[in-house]
Amino acid sequence: MAALGAxxxxxxxxxxxxxxxxxxxxxxxxxxxxxxQSRILVGVVGPEGERLxxxxxxxxxxxxxxxxxxxxxxxxxxxxxLIPEVVGLYRATADFPTPGVWTVGVIPEPGPExxxxxFEVRADTFAPNLGDPAPVAPLQTLAEAPLESxxxxxxxxxxxxxxxxxxxxxxGKKTVVVFATPAFCTSxxxxxxxxxxxxxxxxxxxxxxxxxxxxxxxNTPDFTPTPEHLSPAxxxxxxxxxxxxxxxxxxxxxQVTARFEGSVTPEELRTALS
Amino acid sequence: xxxxATLASCLFAGAVLLFACTAAGDxxxxxxxxxDSLEATGVVVALDGGLEAVDSFTIVLSDGSxxxxxxxxxxxxxxxxxxxxxxxxxxxxxxxxVYSIDAEGNAIAHRVGDE
Numbered sequence: 001m002a003a004l005g006a007x008x009x010x011x012x013x014x015x016x017x018x019x020x021x022x023x024x025x026x027x028x029x030x031x032x033x034x035x036x037q038s039r040i041l042v043g044v045v046g047p048e049g050e051r052l053x054x055x056x057x058x059x060x061x062x063x064x065x066x067x068x069x070x071x072x073x074x075x076x077x078x079x080x081x082l083i084p085e086v087v088g089l090y091r092a093t094a095d096f097p098t099p100g101v102w103t104v105g106v107i108p109e110p111g112p113e114x115x116x117x118x119f120e121v122r123a124d125t126f127a128p129n130l131g132d133p134a135p136v137a138p139l140q141t142l143a144e145a146p147l148e149s150x151x152x153x154x155x156x157x158x159x160x161x162x163x164x165x166x167x168x169x170x171x172g173k174k175t176v177v178v179f180a181t182p183a184f185c186t187s188x189x190x191x192x193x194x195x196x197x198x199x200x201x202x203x204x205x206x207x208x209x210x211x212x213x214x215x216x217x218x219n220t221p222d223f224t225p226t227p228e229h230l231s232p233a234x235x236x237x238x239x240x241x242x243x244x245x246x247x248x249x250x251x252x253x254x255q256v257t258a259r260f261e262g263s264v265t266p267e268e269l270r271t272a273l274s
Numbered sequence: 275x276x277x278x279a280t281l282a283s284c285l286f287a288g289a290v291l292l293f294a295c296t297a298a299g300d301x302x303x304x305x306x307x308x309x310d311s312l313e314a315t316g317v318v319v320a321l322d323g324g325l326e327a328v329d330s331f332t333i334v335l336s337d338g339s340x341x342x343x344x345x346x347x348x349x350x351x352x353x354x355x356x357x358x359x360x361x362x363x364x365x366x367x368x369x370x371x372v373y374s375i376d377a378e379g380n381a382i383a384h385r386v387g388d389e
Contacts, residue, residue, distance in 0.1 A: 023338060027319045029364045043366055049317040049334040051366030082365045089364065126324075184354040214325065215355075225355040226348070227326045234325060242324040243360045262364045 019057050019108035023047030026106045026114045029089055030261055032242050034125035035096050041089045041262060042077070042104055044114070051087045055079040060107040061092050064116065067101040077106075080265050082192075089263075099123040126242040130257065134177070134250040136165045137233035139212065149219050151211060152183030157198055160211035165233075168208040169254040174273060175208040176201075179234060180245035181215055184225050193245035193264060200269045207273060214244050249273060314341055315370045315389045318363040328356045331383075333369060343373055343383040352387040359386070 029041040042061065044052040053059070057079075064072040077090035096102070103116035128134060140150060142161050150161045160178070168175040180194045194211060201209055215229045223229065234241040249258035249272045258272035316333030319340070323329045332342045351358040362369050372385040 027363065031321075031324070031360070041364070043364070045317060045319060045334060045366065047338050048336045049338070049368070051317070083367075087366050181355075184358065224350065224353070226350075230325055243357065244325060262360070 018111035019059075020044055020052050020111060020114065021046055024052060024114060026104060026117050028104060028117055028119040030119070032126045032261060033096065033119065033121045034129045035099050035121060035123055036130060037093055037095055038121070039091055039093045039260065040104065040119075041080075041091050042106060043089045044106060053079065053088060053090060058109045059090055060109070061090070061094070062105040062107055062113070062116070063094055063096075063102055064105070065098055065100055065102050065121075066118070068098065070098060074107075080263065082263055096121045126240050127246060127259065127261075128239060128248070128256045130259065132256050134165070134169055134175075134248065134254050134256050135233075135238040136169060137212075137231075137238035139164050139210070139233060151213055152181060152218055153194060153211065154182065156211075157201070157209070159201070160198075160209045163208055163210060165210065168210055169250060171208060172252050173206060173208050174204075174252055174257075175210060175250040176269070176273070177210045177212065177248045177250060178245065179212045179214055179239065179241055179247075181213055181225070183218070184215070193247055193260075193262075196264055196266055196269060197247060200266050200273070203270065204273050214241075311372050311374050311384065313370065313372050315368050316341060317366050317368050318359050321359050321363050323357070325355070325357050328359060331359050333371065341371075341373075341381060343371060343381045345383045345386070349383060349386065356386065 024044055024046050027043040027045055029043050033040060040061070046052050059077045061075045061077050062072050063075065073094065075092040075094050077092045079088055080091050081088040099121050101118055102121050103118050105116040106114040141164055142158060147156055147158060147161060176197055178194050178197050182194060197209065212231060212233050214231055214234055215225050216231050217223055217229055233239055243261060245262065247260040247264045247269070248256055251257045260268060314333065314335055316335045318331055319334050320332040321328065322331065328345055330342055330344050332340055334340055345356055349356055359369070368389040370387055370389040371383050373381045373383045376382050
């Protein structure tokens with residue numbers, strides 16, 4: 001009896017009935033989901049706006065098309081840190097068979113499902129989708145310009161600025177393309193995107209690497225990051241990015257085989273390059 | 275007669291002056307927050323826009339209420355692009371805003387930055 005009581009006390013102390021407090025809700029952090037396979041990022045926000053979640057607080061995503069209607073799908077979500085040990089998101093790679101309006105319900109273990117939140121799945125994504133040919137945007141390289149005019153990375157790897165997209169995509173090798181502006185983005189998400197790629201690079205010396213600064217003329221006096229200074233590479237004629245940073249993997253045939261909006265983990269990138 | 279004329283001239287000049295001051299219309303709206311500005315801190319939970327422009331964004335305040343803001347023209351995020359708000363949506367790190375309420379009841383953001 002004493003052992004049973006102790007066990008019950010342990011259960012009561014350890015979790016109770018719910019993972020997240022009442023009033024918590026989900027936030028879809030992805031902005032460019034398309035039909036087929038897409039990685040969806042979802043944050044959990046507490047009643048006072050605090051970010052919740054951790055690797056040990058497991059959740060399942062229930063994804064349901066509502067316009068047009070369709071059957072729900074469930075996916076176990078993985079946790080990814082954006083600021084290690086401080087804040088992160090849940091992610092899952094889901095298959096979206098139809099475009100339209102979907103909802104994601106976050107089901108914690110244990111606990112009641114959070115209120116489903118809507119998001120859009122597009123038939124045609126803004127940025128290149130999996131299987132699309134990688135746009136060949138014109139880029140300056142070290143052959144034409146000094147390093148400091150090509151990047152705001154305070155610790156640049158020159159290998160990221162040696163090849164044009166034309167050269168990289170016709171080389172017969174895979175290419176990792178990173179769109180990021182380290183100087184204007186010192187928060188946890190956009191700076192680390194380039195750092196993650198740089199960290200994985202030594203494991204894949206047979207891959208091309210390109211970093212594209214989102215803004216041009218970065219070293220001109222009185223530069224401000226306004227739309228007229230956006231690089232043509234991120235514009236509608238080429239990669240058509242709705243946000244930054246982005247990391248893409250392009251195969252030896254010049255097709256997009258992986259796309260990561262906002263943040264990428266080393267593990268995700270390794271899997272994409274394997 | 276001269277006094278009346280002088281007085282009339284003064285009154286007329288005063289009227290002209292008064293008319294000149296009011297005929298210019300209402301003073302232009304300030305491009306930055308004025309005396310009626312409000313401040314808030316919250317977590318970004320929604321963003322309408324992209325690299326080229328942000329049309330609106332929503333933050334959740336510490337009391338759980340939501341505030342949707344429309345950025346004033348050419349608003350930057352502490353000198354950087356306003357699209358940086360998406361990074362805050364991803365990370366959940368709070369932002370501070372200075373805003374005012376316009377005649378239509380919209381919250382217009384005049385300053386946005388890290389909190």
